[in-house]
Amino acid sequence: xxxxxxxxxxxxxxxxxxxxxxxxxxxxxxxxxxxxxxxxxxxxxxxxxxxxxxxxxxxxxxxxxxxxxxxxxxxxxxxxxxxxxxxxxxxxxxxxxxxxxxxxxxxxxxxxxxxxxxxxxxxxxxxxxxxxxxxxxxxxxxxxxxxxxxxxxxxxxxxxxxxxxxxxxxxxxxxxxxxxxxxxxxxxxxxxxxxxxxxxxxxxxxxxxxxxxxxxxxxxxxxxxxxxxxxxxxxxxxxxxxxxxxxxxxxxxxxxxxxxxxxxxxxxxxxxxxxxxxxxxxxxxxxxxxxxxxxxxxxxxxxxxxxxxxxxxxxxxxxxxxxxxxxxxxxxxxxxxxxxxxxxxxxxxxxxxxxxxxxxxxxxxxxxxxxxxxxxxxxxxxxxxxxxxxxxxxxxxxxxxxxxxxxxxxxxxxxxxxxxxxxxxxxxxxxxxxxxxxxxxxxxxxxxxxxxxxxxxxxxxxxxxxxxxxxxxxxxxxxxxxxxxxxxxxxxxxxxxxxxxxxxxxxxxxxxxxxxxxxxxxxxxxxxxxxxxxxx
Numbered sequence: 001x002x003x004x005x006x007x008x009x010x011x012x013x014x015x016x017x018x019x020x021x022x023x024x025x026x027x028x029x030x031x032x033x034x035x036x037x038x039x040x041x042x043x044x045x046x047x048x049x050x051x052x053x054x055x056x057x058x059x060x061x062x063x064x065x066x067x068x069x070x071x072x073x074x075x076x077x078x079x080x081x082x083x084x085x086x087x088x089x090x091x092x093x094x095x096x097x098x099x100x101x102x103x104x105x106x107x108x109x110x111x112x113x114x115x116x117x118x119x120x121x122x123x124x125x126x127x128x129x130x131x132x133x134x135x136x137x138x139x140x141x142x143x144x145x146x147x148x149x150x151x152x153x154x155x156x157x158x159x160x161x162x163x164x165x166x167x168x169x170x171x172x173x174x175x176x177x178x179x180x181x182x183x184x185x186x187x188x189x190x191x192x193x194x195x196x197x198x199x200x201x202x203x204x205x206x207x208x209x210x211x212x213x214x215x216x217x218x219x220x221x222x223x224x225x226x227x228x229x230x231x232x233x234x235x236x237x238x239x240x241x242x243x244x245x246x247x248x249x250x251x252x253x254x255x256x257x258x259x260x261x262x263x264x265x266x267x268x269x270x271x272x273x274x275x276x277x278x279x280x281x282x283x284x285x286x287x288x289x290x291x292x293x294x295x296x297x298x299x300x301x302x303x304x305x306x307x308x309x310x311x312x313x314x315x316x317x318x319x320x321x322x323x324x325x326x327x328x329x330x331x332x333x334x335x336x337x338x339x340x341x342x343x344x345x346x347x348x349x350x351x352x353x354x355x356x357x358x359x360x361x362x363x364x365x366x367x368x369x370x371x372x373x374x375x376x377x378x379x380x381x382x383x384x385x386x387x388x389x390x391x392x393x394x395x396x397x398x399x400x401x402x403x404x405x406x407x408x409x410x411x412x413x414x415x416x417x418x419x420x421x422x423x424x425x426x427x428x429x430x431x432x433x434x435x436x437x438x439x440x441x442x443x444x445x446x447x448x449x450x451x452x453x454x455x456x457x458x459x460x461x462x463x464x465x466x467x468x469x470x471x472x473x474x475x476x477x478x479x480x481x482x483x484x485x486x487x488x489x490x491x492x493x494x495x496x497x498x499x500x501x502x503x504x505x506x507x508x509x510x511x512x513x514x515x516x517x518x519x520x521x522x523x524x525x526x527x528x529x530x531x532x533x534x535x536x
Contacts, residue, residue, distance in 0.1 A: 073105060076105060076109070077101055077102075077105055080101060080105070080108075080109050080112070081098065081101060084097050084098065084101075084112065088368075090397050090398075090399075090478070090534065091397075091398055092397045092398055092533065092534050093397075093534035096531060096532060096533065096534045097112055099531050100531075100532075115274075124275075124335070124366060125366040125367075127335055128331070128335065128364065128366055128367075129367075131331050131334050131335065131340060132331065134340060134342075135168065135327055135330065135331060135340075135342055135345065136168045137168075138168065138323075138327055138342050138345045138346060139168045139169075139170060139323050139324065139327060139345065140168075140170070141160070141164075141168075141170035141171065142170065142171075142172075142173070145170075145171050145172070145173050145357070146160065146170070146171055150489070151171060151357060151488075154382075154463070154464075154488060155378065155382055156171060156357060156359070156486075156488050157171070159359070159375065159378055159486070160359060162371075162374065163359060163361045163371065163375075163486075165367075165369060165371075168324075168327065169324050169327075169359060169360060169361045169362070170324070170359070171357050171358070171359050172319070172320045172321035172324075172357065172358045172359070173320070173353075173354070173356075173357060173358075174319050174320045174353060174354060175317055175318065175319035175320050175321040175322070175354060175358045176317070176318045176319055176354050177315055177316070177317055177354075177356075177358060177485070177487060177490050177491075177492045178315060178316045178318075178492060179313070179314075179315050179467070179492040179495040179496050179499070180292070180294075180313060180314045180315065180316070181313055181495075181499040181502075182301075182302075182311070182312065182313075183294040183300040183301045183302070183310065183312040183314070184301040184302060185314075186290060186292065186294050186312075186314035186316070187213060187294075187300075187301045189290075189316055190217070190282065190290060191216065191217075191220070193284050193288050193290075193316075194217065194220045194221070194224070194284065195220055196284070197224050197229050197284045197285055198229065198285055199229065199230065199285045199286070199344075199347075200229060200230040200231070200232070200283075200284070200285060200286075200344055201221065201224060201229060201230070201231045201232070201282075201283075201284055201285075202232050202281070202282070202283040202284075202326070202329045202330075202333075202344075203232070203233045203234065203281070203282050203296075204234045204235075204277065204279050204280070204281040204282075204328075204329050204332060204333075205234075205235050205236075205279070205280050205281075205295050205296050206235070206236045206238075206276065206277060206278045206279065206280060206295055206469070207235070207236070207239060207242075207243060207295035207296065207297050208233075208235045208239055208243065208244060208295070208296045208297070209239075209243040209244075209295075209296065209297035209298065210243070210244075211297065211298040211303065211304070212298050212301075212303045213296055213297060213298050213300065213301050213303065214296045214297065217296060221233070221255075221257055222255045222256070222257070225255060225256030225257050226256060230258075230344075231256070231257045231258065232257070232258045232259070232260075232329075232333060233252060233257055233258070233259045233260075234259070234260045234261075234262055234277070234329075234332065234333060235260075235261060235262065235277075236261070236262050236263070236276050236277040236278070237261045237262055237263045237264040237265050237276075237277075238265065238276060239261065240261055240264060240265065241265060243297070244261075248261070249261060260333070260336065262276075262277040262332065262335075262481075263275065263276065263277065274479050275365045275366070275479055275480065275481065276475075276479070276480050276481070277332065277480070277481045278469050278475075278476060278480035278481060278482050279328070279332070279362070279469055279481055279482060279483045280292060280293065280294060280295060280314075280469050280483075281325050281328060281329055281483060283322060283325050283326050283329055285347075285349075286322055286323065286326050286344060286345075286347035286348075286349055287318060287322060287349045288316065288317070288318050288322060289316070289317045289321075289322040289325040289326075289360070290314060290315070290316050290317075291314065291315055291317070291325065291360065291467065291468055291469075291483060291484065291485050292312070292313050292314025292315055292455075292456075292467055292468065292469070293312045293313060293314065293392075293454045293455050293456050293468075293469060294312045294313075294314045294454075300312055300454070305451075306423070306452075307419070307421045307422065307423050307451055307452035308420070308421040308450050308451020308452060309450040309451035309452075310451060310452055310454060311390075311448055311450075311451065311452065311453045311454065311455060311503065312453075312454045312455050313390070313455040313456075313457055313467060313496075313499070314467070315467045315485055315492070317358065317360070317485065319349070319354070320348075320349075321358040321359075321360050321485075322349070323345060323347070323348075324359075324360035324361070325360050325483075326344050326345045326347070327342075327345045328360070328362050328483055330342055330344065330345055331362075332481065354490070354491070355489060355490060355491055356487065356488055356489040356490030356491065356493075357487075357488040357489065357490070358485060358486070358487055358488075358490065359485070359486040359488075360483070360484075360485050360486075361375070361483070361484060361485075361486060362481070362482065362483040362484075363470065363480075363481070363482040363483070363484075364481050364482075365478065365479050365480065365481065370477055370478065372468075372470035372476060372477055372482050372484065373397075373399070373400055373477045375466060375484070375486060376400065376403075376458060376466070376470075376472070377399070377400065377403045379458050379460050379464055379466065380403045380404065380406075380407045380412075380414075381403065381407070382460075382464075383407060383412045383460045383461055384412065384461055385412065385413065385460075385461045385462075386412060386413040386414070386415070386460060386461060387407060387412060387413070387414050387415075387458065387459075387460045388413075388415050388417075388457070388458075388459050388460070388497065388500045389414070389415065389416045389417065389457065389458055389472070390416075390417045390453055390455040390456065390457040390500065390503070391416065391417075391418065391453070391455075391456055391457075391471055391472040392418070392419055392423070392427075392452065392453055392454045392455075392456075392471055393427045393431060393471045393472060393473040393475075393476075394416070394418060394430075394431035394434050394472050394473070395427060395430050395431065395434075395472070395473035395474055395475075395533050396434055396472060396473075397474065397477070397534070400472065400477070401434065401437065401438070404416075404438060404441070404443055405437070405438060405441035405442075405443065406441075408438075408441045408442035408443045409441050409442060413444070414442070414443045414444065415443075415444040415445075415446065415500075415504070416438075416443065416444070416445050416446070417446045417447075417448055417453055417500070417503055417504065417507055418431060418445065418446070418447055418448070418453060419447065419448055419451070419452045419453045420447040420448045420449040420450065420451065420452075420453075420507070420508070421448075421450075421451045421452050422452070423452055425522075425525070426525070426529055427473065428522075429522050429523070429525040429526035429529060430526050430529050430530060430533055431526075432515070432518060432522065432523065432526045433526040433527065433530050435510055435515050436512065436515060439510065439511070439512060439515075444509065445509070445510040446504060446507035446508065446509050446510065447507055447508055447510060448503065448506060448507050449506060449507060449508055450506055453503075456468055456469060456470050456471055456484070457496060457500065459493060459496045459497050459500060462493060462494065462497060463488060463489055463493065464486075464487065464488055464493070465486075465487045465490075465492075465493045465496050465497075466484050466485065466486050466487070467484065467485050467487070467496070468482065468483055468484020468485055469482050469483055469484060470482045470484050474533065474534050478534075
């Protein structure tokens with residue numbers, strides 16, 4: 001696929017006669033089913049099962065007696081279980097691994113050892129630690145902000161101390177925040193900001209797919225690169241087997257755009273393939289930043305329909321807090337740079353006085369901290385009146401499920417909006433397995449009947465909110481590079497809550513009776529997949 005396909009995207013916007021069918025035809029269809037399997041965790045597990053068959057044959061021939069084989073398997077299983085339960089790991093994951101040991105002892109042991117040895121991770125972790133240490137001095141916490149009474153009383157100061165364990169992400173004032181209730185609202189706001197860029201444009205997105213959205217943006221990026229603007233694009237390496245060609249960075253380089261694929265997929269070489277860059281960041285000149293759930297693909301702005309209406313959210317920041325998003329981007333960009341540079345993070349742009357406080361923050365899987373989950377639990381534990389949540393997936397560990405139930409049981413209204421039309425049947429059926437337990441505790445669960453909810457929203461007590469990329473599932477909370485924006489008493493929180501209430505009118509509330517009416521195949525799939533939930 002070549003750049004010319006992308007450049008047609010903006011032409012579509014100017015042609016009122018173009019139909020939705022014409023737009024769909026513009027985007028070439030990719031068939032990568034086999035490639036996805038080869039590069040997936042399923043491919044690895046299939047290979048290990050084949051290894052087990054070979055090993056069992058060799059062992060059987062060696063011992064010649066089934067009694068000896070059974071003894072060997074029993075000793076082997078005990079040793080691996082002792083190792084597993086002494087490992088630093090979530091209890092839900094330990095139960096999953098234990099179940100797999102019972103059925104597939106050899107491939108499960110090999111896969112567990114493969115992941116625990118951190119093959120490929122150690123170099124990445126060391127590099128990231130160096131970058132974080134090297135960049136901590138770039139941004140300083142304004143002490144006049146952190147000691148304010150409302151910050152201390154709300155616990156936001158404590159949260160800031162915790163968030164600074166993974167980088168320098170202070171509490172900011174003087175930052176204007178605008179909330180976008182749909183992906184197309186974000187897209188319409190991005191275009192004029194991109195056209196106004198003078199110094200640099202940094203984009204870091206989990207998914208980039210050719211079409212109207214990316215074609216329009218790319219036209220602007222090419223023009224800005226010609227004007228001397230420093231344009232950098234980074235996307236997750238999974239795009240190379242789903243939406244973009246392997247040589248895409250070279251294609252963009254011809255137009256003056258610096259481009260990287262983060263963690264390119266190389267099967268069976270490194271466990272790092274499990275840690276994807278799920279962030280969505282756009283930073284322009286250090287003045288403006290965008291964050292939220294919206295990737296750069298047409299379904300996110302409802303130009304094409306995949307799973308009904310696509311409900312997503314995002315925010316735009318102007319002011320001091322943009323520095324943190326600049327720093328986040330540079331930390332990831334510099335992972336593969338021989339000489340890291342931080343010049344753009346030093347830019348200072350004053351902003352008009354605004355209300356409230358803002359903390360952009362990131363989560364990365366190499367430090368052993370579940371930062372995204374801890375922020376969510378902090379909101380739950382400090383809430384008084386309500387916590388309202390939107391999330392596309394609900395695959396919970398024990399701690400987060402307990403926090404949701406405890407918050408509801410102590411009288412706080414906890415409402416969760418989930419998709420009515422799923423994008424993946426596995427996670428959808430897994431989410432259903434949590435419904436009964438949560439509803440029994442008083443948690444209200446709703447499903448968005450027009451389509452798919454991709455928003456990642458927490459809002460509480462008209463005072464606190466989080467908008468970002470962090471789903472309520474194991475992938476986001478344990479394995480992915482993520483980012484989000486914590487808001488305290490900013491004016492846009494009322495807009496977030498209003499959007500939640502408007503979305504609620506388009507949802508059906510789940511009840512125990514409705515849950516019993518679900519298809520048996522869906523319920524059975526969820527029951528079976530729950531055995532593997534921490535690995536999904």
